[in-house]
Amino acid sequence: MPDDLKKVAYYPGCALEGTGHAYNRSTKAVGKELGLELVELKDWNCCGAMEVKNIDPKIQTYLSARNLSIAEDMGFDKVMAPCNGCYHNLKKAEYDLKNDAGSKEVNARLSGKAGHKTYEPGAVETIHALDWIKQAVGEEELEKRVKNSLKGIKVANYYGCMYTRPRHIFPEKDKGPASESTSKPHFMDDILGAAGAENVDFPLKTACCGGAHSLSDSDTSTKLVLNILEAAEACGADVVATECPTCHTGLEMHQMRAEKVLGRKTNVKILYFTQLLGMALGLSAKTVGVQENMSDSRAFLKEKGLG
Amino acid sequence: MPIHEKSLIRPENLVTHDDLVIDGVDVSGHWSTFIKGRSVTDYNEAMQDEIAALPGGENIHRCWQCGSCTNACTVNAVNNDFNPRYWIYLIRLGMEEELLRDKDIIWQCVSCNKCTYACPRDVMPEGVMKATAHWLELKGHTPKSPSTIFDEEFTRQIIKTGKIEETRVITRFFRGTGQPLRQNWLEALIVNLVKRFPVFYLMRLGLSVVFRPKTRGWNKARHAINEYVHEVEEANRKALGLGGEGAK
Ligand code: SF4
Ligand code: SF4
Numbered sequence A: 001m002p003d004d005l006k007k008v009a010y011y012p013g014c015a016l017e018g019t020g021h022a023y024n025r026s027t028k029a030v031g032k033e034l035g036l037e038l039v040e041l042k043d044w045n046c047c048g049a050m051e052v053k054n055i056d057p058k059i060q061t062y063l064s065a066r067n068l069s070i071a072e073d074m075g076f077d078k079v080m081a082p083c084n085g086c087y088h089n090l091k092k093a094e095y096d097l098k099n100d101a102g103s104k105e106v107n108a109r110l111s112g113k114a115g116h117k118t119y120e121p122g123a124v125e126t127i128h129a130l131d132w133i134k135q136a137v138g139e140e141e142l143e144k145r146v147k148n149s150l151k152g153i154k155v156a157n158y159y160g161c162m163y164t165r166p167r168h169i170f171p172e173k174d175k176g177p178a179s180e181s182t183s184k185p186h187f188m189d190d191i192l193g194a195a196g197a198e199n200v201d202f203p204l205k206t207a208c209c210g211g212a213h214s215l216s217d218s219d220t221s222t223k224l225v226l227n228i229l230e231a232a233e234a235c236g237a238d239v240v241a242t243e244c245p246t247c248h249t250g251l252e253m254h255q256m257r258a259e260k261v262l263g264r265k266t267n268v269k270i271l272y273f274t275q276l277l278g279m280a281l282g283l284s285a286k287t288v289g290v291q292e293n294m295s296d297s298r299a300f301l302k303e304k305g306l307g
Numbered sequence B: 001m002p003i004h005e006k007s008l009i010r011p012e013n014l015v016t017h018d019d020l021v022i023d024g025v026d027v028s029g030h031w032s033t034f035i036k037g038r039s040v041t042d043y044n045e046a047m048q049d050e051i052a053a054l055p056g057g058e059n060i061h062r063c064w065q066c067g068s069c070t071n072a073c074t075v076n077a078v079n080n081d082f083n084p085r086y087w088i089y090l091i092r093l094g095m096e097e098e099l100l101r102d103k104d105i106i107w108q109c110v111s112c113n114k115c116t117y118a119c120p121r122d123v124m125p126e127g128v129m130k131a132t133a134h135w136l137e138l139k140g141h142t143p144k145s146p147s148t149i150f151d152e153e154f155t156r157q158i159i160k161t162g163k164i165e166e167t168r169v170i171t172r173f174f175r176g177t178g179q180p181l182r183q184n185w186l187e188a189l190i191v192n193l194v195k196r197f198p199v200f201y202l203m204r205l206g207l208s209v210v211f212r213p214k215t216r217g218w219n220k221a222r223h224a225i226n227e228y229v230h231e232v233e234e235a236n237r238k239a240l241g242l243g244g245e246g247a248k
């Protein structure tokens, strides 16, 4: 195991303190079970999600730069973010600070006035929870540690938009089979596959759930989510596995809304990949926070002998 | 041959002949008038520069109209009036009146960046959509969209405390857009949760009222950002030739 991945800085982000609490819980539980250590960033701030950039993108860059400078101050060269939005914003800040003089200037000015060090690009690498588990442990080792195989569970792996787009902020992706792909991502497939799951061939891995307007344009979001869920069912999936709190709650909320408002019910379960992986590693459903999800998968998991 | 893909053409550009024979050929049906001559005199020559001056719009001049953005677009798949390529075309020509016909849907871009992924010219159409929606609001063509109200509430909270507390953003957002907080699907979701784990949920609700998330040591950052936001707002208004304080 690469040493620098054994212990990484952890940036949970706001969603993991609220609606995505189950993801926080399961990520930590899985890390502990695998012997990986997470050290939460001290006094981190919100990354601005998809909202602040619409007011001004340079503030958004600053918000992430502040978090990166905290990681650096704490002596880390890797920060792990389990939320697509946070991950995306940290990556984008890194890119902008390297390539855009205006962003660099505003960051220096705001950091100076806020009284902390100005973050220089290159000091800290941002990784996603998927990179972390895949690279720190890997499939071979995971296979050995599985106690409760996910055998017989058909999974559609859903990555959403912010994990792969836009391509230019992810220079390490699309670098051959071992790297992550932006058109057909596979890290979650690899991890859950190692845990015994049967990954279905799912064409909407990187489709958008309309999360940006989940509440401000709910009708569009409901249509987009319904499309994703129905496609997953058509591919034979029992479960849609997620790796982002916003995608996850977006799917859950609009699954319910589609049923109540459009009268279209889907039965596919929605679970964080860390919840599935955790249960495969022998953790209980409770330990990985299945009861904290907005949608209810408990009966299904029982039936499959998990949790 | 009649045109069957009517959805691609605006209704006013369609002509219908129930019974038309030209040179012995029956050409009844719907026809697009795009070949009819017409003259446009009211170009807004400043439009492209103004949108390019707003965050996200910088690269609009690079567009070569290939249509990849619209082809990849998430919202276009749901509503085919949502057409980034076409809007970029109108903006570059300065055809304001035509653009304004779609003013109420441009803000619906979900920022999925499929367009940016597909664009061969690095136009960053996602940014152009945001800049255009922003321009429409600054110019007073549209009221603040629900999305802008959400963005502002969200940003206000981050600037204030450094963190986001979701229930507060959502309540304020529903209030700001005049939507009732009691929506049947939202209720069903909450009832579901409460039924399952009442103590936990009620505790969390209770806790978040007393214990609001906050970033320690945020004060100075807050002042710095506030100052900068003010500067940016001024600069944006100046680029659009608008004076004084905006309609806040
Ligand atoms: S899939 Fe939805 S929540 Fe996930 S990144 Fe895309 S818009 Fe955001
Ligand atoms: S790409 Fe150009 S020619 Fe082709 S349909 Fe679109 S506008 Fe017409």
Ligand code: SF4
Residues within 6 Å of the ligand: B069, B072, B073, B074, B075, B076, B084, B108, B109, B110, B111, B112, B113, B114, B115, B116, B125, B126, B129
């Ligand atoms: S970012 Fe907006 S314009 Fe671009 S593809 Fe997505 S919804 Fe369409």
Ligand code: SF4
Residues within 6 Å of the ligand: B062, B063, B064, B065, B066, B067, B068, B069, B070, B084, B085, B088, B115, B118, B119, B120, B121, B122, B123, B124, B125
């Ligand atoms: S993909 Fe890019 S170049 Fe092509 S029409 Fe859209 S913005 Fe223009």
